[in-house]
Amino acid sequence: MKFKCFSCFLCDKEQSQIQNGKEKKKRDYPWEIYTLKELLRATNNFHQDNKIGEGGFGSVYWGRTSKGVEIAVKRLKTMTAKAEMEFAVEVEVLGRVRHKNLLGLRGFYAGGEERLIVYDYMPNHSLLNHLHGQLATDSLLDWPRRMSIAIGAAEGLVYLHHEANPHIIHRDIKASNVLLDSEFEAKVADFGFAKLIPEGVSHLTTRVKGTLGYLAPEYAMWGKVSESCDVYSFGILLLEIVSSKKPIEKLPGGVKRDIVQWVTPHFQKGNITHIADSKLKGRFDLEQLKRVIMIAIRCTDNSPEKRPSMVEVVEWLKGGLGRRKKEIPNSTHTNGDGEIRRTQSKLKIPSDDDGLKIR
Numbered sequence: 001m002k003f004k005c006f007s008c009f010l011c012d013k014e015q016s017q018i019q020n021g022k023e024k025k026k027r028d029y030p031w032e033i034y035t036l037k038e039l040l041r042a043t044n045n046f047h048q049d050n051k052i053g054e055g056g057f058g059s060v061y062w063g064r065t066s067k068g069v070e071i072a073v074k075r076l077k078t079m080t081a082k083a084e085m086e087f088a089v090e091v092e093v094l095g096r097v098r099h100k101n102l103l104g105l106r107g108f109y110a111g112g113e114e115r116l117i118v119y120d121y122m123p124n125h126s127l128l129n130h131l132h133g134q135l136a137t138d139s140l141l142d143w144p145r146r147m148s149i150a151i152g153a154a155e156g157l158v159y160l161h162h163e164a165n166p167h168i169i170h171r172d173i174k175a176s177n178v179l180l181d182s183e184f185e186a187k188v189a190d191f192g193f194a195k196l197i198p199e200g201v202s203h204l205t206t207r208v209k210g211t212l213g214y215l216a217p218e219y220a221m222w223g224k225v226s227e228s229c230d231v232y233s234f235g236i237l238l239l240e241i242v243s244s245k246k247p248i249e250k251l252p253g254g255v256k257r258d259i260v261q262w263v264t265p266h267f268q269k270g271n272i273t274h275i276a277d278s279k280l281k282g283r284f285d286l287e288q289l290k291r292v293i294m295i296a297i298r299c300t301d302n303s304p305e306k307r308p309s310m311v312e313v314v315e316w317l318k319g320g321l322g323r324r325k326k327e328i329p330n331s332t333h334t335n336g337d338g339e340i341r342r343t344q345s346k347l348k349i350p351s352d353d354d355g356l357k358i359r
């Protein structure tokens with residue numbers, strides 16, 4: 001993959017096809033190259049009222065194309081070499097992947113200083129908005145929705161890790177990167193940080209990117225990246241989905257506590273209902289909640305080798321929803337203080353009267 005002249009490469013390709021006079025028929029890539037004029041028109045010149053949100057790399061605007069299709073346009077901030085790289089990775093990676101749980105790329109514009117990425121518009125915005133943002137008070141995420149979002153996001157990751165060729169590590173799994181379509185189906189977004197893994201390579205060492213609170217320890221400390229870093233982030237996301245707690249909370253006095261440190265004592269004491277989001281008002285399936293927490297604890301194991309694969313995670317999540325008592329294998333777990341605790345031998349899915357003891 002050549003990142004440096006990525007946009008030039010595309011422009012050359014487009015140019016030759018236009019010269020052939022068969023631009024539409026001959027296109028062999030699944031996205032469109034938009035004109036700046038069309039995107040300015042669609043977003044009302046990137047009007048403030050059209051702005052949906054802002055991230056580390058730019059702002060996102062709602063728009064409607066001349067064909068009446070709703071789109072989301074990410075306008076990257078000023079073009080540094082780093083941002084150019086992000087743009088190239090995002091377009092390259094997104095152009096390759098197609099899955100019901102991954103946010104589809106519609107196209108892009110690259111010219112002068114402007115880099116615009118065009119996505120399908122997701123009317124229910126991001127999981128972040130529903131868990132902690134403007135939409136949180138609407139309580140639109142009931143228990144079945146939360147569970148199907150968890151499974152959908154996990155399935156998107158299974159595709160990236162195991163089915164895409166080469167395999168893709170997302171590296172920035174978090175609530176704002178899980179978008180929700182009109183049916184509240186999860187779409188994993190933002191592959192700008194993605195790392196393509198050549199066949200036969202088990203991990204890569206790289207500069208740390210991603211978001212605090214979701215970073216696997218071996219990645220945060222040594223930049224060691226593998227699929228299991230995404231599994232760790234997904235574990236944090238699972239806890240966030242069921243509890244609506246943020247991955248890191250600032251306690252009075254300025255001490256920071258991560259969500260695993262918060263969940264673990266409640267879980268060990270069997271105080272499960274305390275973990276569930278109070279906005280659910282008790283309307284959740286206790287068995288499923290226990291199972292999700294156990295899965296999350298496995299995913300956030302400090303040792304990457306002990307974390308499950310996303311294939312296992314999907315299987316366990318679905319097993320819980322089918323109410324089959326599928327076993328989650330035994331594991332040890334190191335907590336944030338370096339103390340090792342052992343999860344129950346053969347984590348059978350406990351029933352309500354088992355009094356859940358995970359020690």
Ligand SMILES: Nc1ncnc2c1ncn2[C@@H]1O[C@H](COP(=O)(O)OP(=O)(O)OP(=O)(O)O)[C@@H](O)[C@H]1O
Pocket residue numbers: 052053054055056057058059060072074103119120121122123125126128129176177179189190211
């Ligand atoms: N396709 C989309 N449809 C609807 N809303 C979107 C879409 N893409 C992004 N958004 C909204 O725009 C916000 C900003 O997204 P953006 O990816 O720029 O930043 P972020 O995810 O918060 O942080 P980061 O830059 O680290 O990815 C998101 O939280 C989401 O609510």
Ligand SMILES: [Mg+2]
Pocket residue numbers: 055176177189190
């Ligand atoms: Mg994002």
